[in-house]
Amino acid sequence: MLQNLNIIDLAIVKSLDLNLEKGLSVLTGETGAGKSILLTALGLALGDRADASYVRPDCERAEINLSFDLSDAPAAQAWLEENEFDADGQCLIRRTIRQDGRSKAYINGRPTTLQALKLLSSQLVEIHGQHAHLTLLDNEEQRKFLDDYAQNTDLLAKTNQAYLQWRSNHFELEALIKSSTELSNQEDLYLYQLNELEQLDLIQYDYIALSAEHSRLANLEQILQIGQLQLDLLSENEHQSANQMVGQSISALSDLSSLAGEFEEPNKLLIEAQIQIQEASSQLRHFLEAQEINPQRLQELENQIGIIHSLSRKHHVAHEDLPDIAEKIRLELNNLSNSTERIDELEKLVEQNKQDYFSFAKALNLKRTEAGKKLSVLISAMIQELGMPQGEFSISVIAQDINLPKINGSDKIEFLVSANPGLPLRPLAKVASGGELSRISLAIQVTTSHDKDAPTMIFDEVDSGIGGGIAEIVGQKLRTLGKNAQVLCVTHLPQVAAQAHQHLFVFKTSDAAMTTSQVKTLSTEQRIQETARMLGGVNITDSTLTHAREMLMSGMKK
Template identity: 80%
Template sequence: MLQNLNITDLAIVESLDLNLEKGLSVLTGETGAGKSILLTALGLALGERADAGYVRPGSQRAEITLSFDLSDAPNAQAWLEENELDADKQCLIRRTIRQDGRSKAYINGSPTTLQALKLLSSQLVEIHGQHAHLTLLESDEQRELLDNYAQNTSLLADTNQAYLQWRANFHELEALIKSSTDQSNQEDLLRYQLNELEQLDLVNYDYAALSAEHTKLANLEQILNVGQIQLNLLSENEQQSANHLVNQSISALTGLTSLASEFDEPNKLLIEAQIQINEATQQLRRFLESQEIEPQRMQELDNQISIIQNLSRKHHVSPDELPQVAEKLNQDLENLSHSTERIDELNSLVQQNQQQYFSLAKTLSQKRIKSAKKLSTLISSMIQELGMPQGEFSINVTPQTIEQPKINGTDKIEFLVSANKGLPLRPLAKVASGGELSRISLAIQVTTSHDKNAATMIFDEVDSGIGGGIAEIVGQKLRTLGNRAQVLCVTHLPQVAAQAHQHLFVYKSNDTAMTTSQVRTLTTEQRIEEMARMLGGVNITKSTLTHAKEMLMTGQTNL
């Protein structure tokens, strides 16, 4: 439950420290006194978006702090433990808002995000604003109310998980089928391109070697002519060849080494040179003798290199990269064949997902139909007590025939009501007036209060459009609800205020230069005076005070 609300510099609230009790607490006060700003503060602390307009003029920042006792909020305690934020069954939420509109949030002293704060808040507090009853007209809200009452949380989660698995597999299957429409043409193209590359003998493919061979054959005539000339100069010309001249030098120097030893080393070098010349001559002669102009081979190389260059341009790669292109084409071709296998696999998975989904959805429908009957009876009884004696409420659950799974099951869920005897049940939005909607909303909240996770429920003028004896019954129902959970209610009705366990009075103070909004807990005498004011009239008479006192005494007999 919410133990304490502390506000600093928020709008017209300069400083407020409010302790709250169990049971039903009402907030009353003149219009414009600041009751709404208290609910705004709660909303901000629980994760609603903030802006600079909330900061009190002249202040640097606004701050709201909520203190909770988690003894009656096991889900919130579990969430804190899971997120390593627990603090001995206590929870302190703090929200600050700066002048520039930026804000920070803390849970038990640790910084947190608004998303995390909202997740925790949903386990702590449930707020019903002035127009909360209008959400009853929304189909999702009606479904959620029924599922909460039927305790369908786990079953609904399993059903939606089956739907999500079906959707993921179905979308993948659709994409593959769409792409497979052109698969045959694509496969033919890949095979054609691969065949083009395979004519290059990719296993032994060496473009550098082919290019070198082509260059040599293209210039073979020049190679042979130059080679033969050099062979003649080295050895073939007996009188002027390099070998003959070196040989002459060796003979001359050999005869002089006995006369001058300095000739010995140059002579040895010439002998080595002669050996190198002879070896070079032999290699050159062998090469020239082995070469032969081959027009046919040259034509083959011309054709092959032309093909390679054309394919390189076609695939936008260098000739050396063509083997990698062939490898990728092979992989793409293999993937196409695998996509057929995947389509078969996905068809099977989609059928399995559908069977699982429709089985779960059928069980969900059965539980909803069974719970709808019970809840309809309970709410009908409650709205009859709330001033609609001939009223009848019904929850219509109609399983829809659908071919494909959808989120939240196959049911169409609709709240129906008949406000008067003899009139047929019709959709809530087409029948109920504003006051009737308020009473129906309250009836639903009271009836389903056992199914709420939040230990604190806040109602902002849910009694609008109600008066007289019905207002007293509404107060009694809120008090009954307060016996099971902490209830805070903003009200203008003395009949409701009389039922409260705690009465909080909101008022404006003009003691300072700037108007401030303050709250105080009323004593019994103060409650009588406030209820007399609420009963009406500018001048409060003894009769009005007596009426207020009797009303309070009657309300408190329910303690």
């Protein structure tokens, strides 16, 4: 339960330290006294969005501190332990807001995010705003009420997980099927391109060697002619060749070496030169003898080189990179093949996702239907106590005939009401007046509050549009709630205030510079005065005070 609310420099509150008790606590005060700022402070501390306008003028920052006893909040205590916020049975929440609009949040002294703060807060406090009855007109809110009451959290999560898996796989499958024609055309193109490239004998592809062979065959006549001429000059000319002339020089110098030893070294060099000439002649002869004019091979080479040049231009790559292009195309073809396999796989997954979803949705429908019947009876009884003696409330749960999964199950959920006997049940938004809607909203909130995990419930003027004896019944219901939980209610009804275990009075004080809201806990006599004010307005008579005392004494006995 919420033990203490501490506010510093927030809006019109300079400093406030408020201790709260178990049971039903009411907040009353004149219009504009600042009751709403207390709930605003609670909302900010529990994770609502903040801005600089909340900071009291001329102050550096605003600060809100909440202190909770976790003895009646096991879910919150487990969350704190799981997220490594030391608990020890206590929870301290702190929120600061600076002049520049930046804010910080702390749980048990440790910095935290607003998302984490909201997760924790949902297990500590439940707030029913003064316009809560308007949310009941929304079908999604009606669905949430029913699922909360039926404790469908886990089953709903499984249903929506199956839906999300189906949606993801379904969209991927649709995209692949939609592009299947394009993929088929692309596959044909890749096959054609790969067939073109494979004409090049890519396994043994060597453009440099092909180019060299082509160049030799294309110029073979010139090669043979010049080569034979050089062979003649080196050794095969019978009259004058390099080999013959070097041989003559060797013979002459050999004779002279016996006369002058200086000729020996030049003679050795000439002998080596003659050996080199003979070796070169031999290799040249061997090469020329091996050459053969082959027009057919030359044509083949010209064709292949032409294809290489054409494909290089087509794929915008160098000649030597064509094998890499072929490998890339093979990979793309493999991916296309995998895409077909993926379609088959997705079709099976989508069908399985649908089966899982409809299985969960069916179980969800059964739980909703059962809970709806039970809740309809309870709320019908409650609205009859709240001034609609012939009123009937019903929750319609209809399993829609759908082929494809949708979020939150397949049910259409609608709150129906008949305010008068003999009239058929019709949707809440089309039947209930403002006052009736407030009473129905309160009946729903009171009825379902027993099943909530949050140990603290806050009602912000949910009794608007109600008066007289019905207001007293509302007060009794809230007091009954306060026996099992902490209930904090902002009210303008004396009948409700008289039922409280604790009465908090909100008032303003002013000086020349600033107006400030304050709160005090009323004693029994002060409660009688405040209840009389709420009953009689400005002029409080003895009879008004007597009436107020009777109301208070009657409420405190229950």
